[in-house]
Amino acid sequence: MAETRPEPTGTAGPNRLMRVLDRVVGGVEWLHRNSRRDAGPARAVDHDLPLVISEIRAEADGVRSLRLSRPGGGPLPAWQPGAHLDVLLPSGRTRQYSLCGPPGERRHYRIAVRRLAEGAGGSREIHDELCEGDRIVARGPRNAFPFVRGRSYLFVAGGIGITPILPMVRAARTRGADWRLVYTGRSRASMPFLGEIGDLPAERVWIRPDTEFGVPAAGGELLAHAPPGAAVYACGPVPMITSLRLDLPGSTARGLHWERFSAPPIIDGRAFSVELARSGRTVEVPADRTALDAIGEVMPEVAYSCRQGFCGTCHVPLLSGQVRRRGRARGDDVALCVDRGRGPIAVDL
Structure with a gap:
């Protein structure tokens, strides 16, 4: 889960547009909300989990991954695709990051963090101050983006949004489900884990950098890769999620489950x-x-x-x-x- 700041609200024009979009996609949103309701809120985890940073790797421009282990070794709590850790940083900040290693791996956890120069400080602290061997505290894993068992899937990831999606892809492949992955980003250099994705069956994966196509992908373009009746799991920026929501009714997919990078825009807010x-x-x-x-x-x-x-x-x-x-x-x-x-x-x- 990427560390984010809320998007600033726009002028009256954009606000009116967002109201229209909310009405248009209202019939689609219930699919996702029902999936959340069935799963229930993420279970609160109150105990602290001491961890040591055993490895830090550069995964893309501005993105580094952290491998986290128990200080004395031993298995970590089990987790499922879509789960994240609440990371308690030395500064006192708490940030949430998706587990992006192989599902079922309990010898260590892996998270990935994109450095946000204009962010609230959590990503800069991780990039600029933490080193291999440092100890941190986490809580979890918790799952606010549950991956439901099914027969076919379309996975859509935007940039750092690949972090919760990658374990889902691995799980779908292990289960023998019919799946496709569409991975978008500003450029290949900005997209983490391309090497690992290159080990997946090429006929099931589409890498779609904006720099190679001139513009960001539209929802219909992304959904065209969905197997019939597929459940769509998406994580990425708000425009990508909004485009998927708008175009879902005209696709062969049957539902949309999403996690986006920022909060929904505030419309008609009052102090x-x-x-x-x-x-x-x-x-x-x-x-x-x-x-x-x-x-x-x-x-x-x-x-x-x-x-x-x-x-x-x-x-x-x-x-x-x-x-x-x-x-x-x-x-x-x-x-x-x-x-x-x-x-x-x-x-x-």
């Missing part, structure tokens, strides 16, 4: 305040930002994962006030990544 009851702070949330972003500036350790209201990582108890719900928080909880206060609210932080 509100959040009282952090335990810490005694009050945070002002601007109209174009989420509560998670604003709280993260004063509490960088606040946990989050999908940023889309599905996984449950950032859910906290709502103590007072009313919220406009956009996520899957239940009862008296609030999803900090997408829910918004209808006025001042207080939460248990």
Whole structure:
């Protein structure tokens, strides 16, 4: 799972466009939401898992992978494709990264991180400050992007989005399912794990760098590779996911499951305040930002994962006030990544 910042909201024009797109693709989105509901929120993992960085490798321009092992050796907790680790960095930041090694591998974990020069600092810390032999702490694995058993699949990855997709491809191949992989990116130099993907059957893989085609791929172009009745699993930037959602009804695929790099755009947002009851702070949330972003500036350790209201990582108890719900928080909880206060609210932080 890539470390990201929310996309800035645009002017009234783009906001109107996003509203139209949401109406157009509304009939498609239920497929993904039902898959999330069937799986349930990702299981909370509260215990710390000490790890040592046993190897760091350059995988592409600006991308490095980290191999993580137990300091004294021994097996790690089991995981399934789509799972990620909550990585607690020495600075106190918590970031989420997909496990991208072979499914079932328990001697070590592998994550990959793209350095974001303008990001919130987590990726720069990993790239610039961590070295082989350093110790870190993680929690997990947890799975907010579950891979459901089926007969046929289309996997679509955009850049660093290959990280959760690669274990799914390996699992589908092991199960004997009918599958295809479409891998897009700005250029081949920016696309990690091309060497490993080169070991897959060439007739099932399409590498599609933008520099070799002039423009990013359209959804219909990507979906044209789907086997009949395929479930589509996609991870990548918002325009790629939106294009897939728009063009899915006209394809032979039967459903779309996705993980995107950034939070959905805030449309018609209104400013509100959040009282952090335990810490005694009050945070002002601007109209174009989420509560998670604003709280993260004063509490960088606040946990989050999908940023889309599905996984449950950032859910906290709502103590007072009313919220406009956009996520899957239940009862008296609030999803900090997408829910918004209808006025001042207080939460248990």
